[in-house]
């Protein structure tokens with residue numbers, strides 16, 4: 001995930017507060033046309049959502065981050081992710097999809113990686129998913145680490161930069177919350193176990209959904 005250097009030119013980043021309902025309507029409208037990285041970036045960089053609108057979508061698990069669905073259709077999904085102190089994702093891909101993330105509370109670290117080599121590159125030649133996984137030799141390069149604070153930056157994943165992990169280290173001293181958009185929705189991804197030199201597909205699910 002890279003911090004996008006793209007800024008909406010005519011507006012103060014995150015300067016306009018709108019309700020979560022309105023935000024969802026705008027995302028839904030954009031999802032009816034051609035979805036580009038820039039189009040969603042412009043939307044995300046423009047708006048800020050009141051904390052009270054997001055509060056009803058929060059849930060917490062001491063052992064892991066929680067994925068809380070706000071909106072989904074065939075083309076796009078919006079979710080709130082809650083990170084207890086010390087939670088960390090495995091190193092993972094995004095199934096060839098595009099993703100946009102904004103931290104709304106606390107501070108997260110994003111580590112971006114690039115796969116240099118694996119011993120099953122042919123497993124990426126598959127329709128509908130990014131890779132069937134199953135490699136037993138994986139060479140991964142850490143490209144950089146970003147520290148992200150609330151409403152300060154847009155982080156993205158795309159077809160070029162798809163591997164990262166996200167951490168809320170204990171030294172940050174508290175929970176964090178982030179807003180994520182994915183297009184198309186991501187129902188599974190590849191996770192990497194670098195210590196044991198393995199990768200595998202993992203199904204993704206939601207901890208909470210709208211009523």
Ligand SMILES: [Fe+2]
Nearest residue numbers: 092093094164
């Ligand atoms: Fe991710």
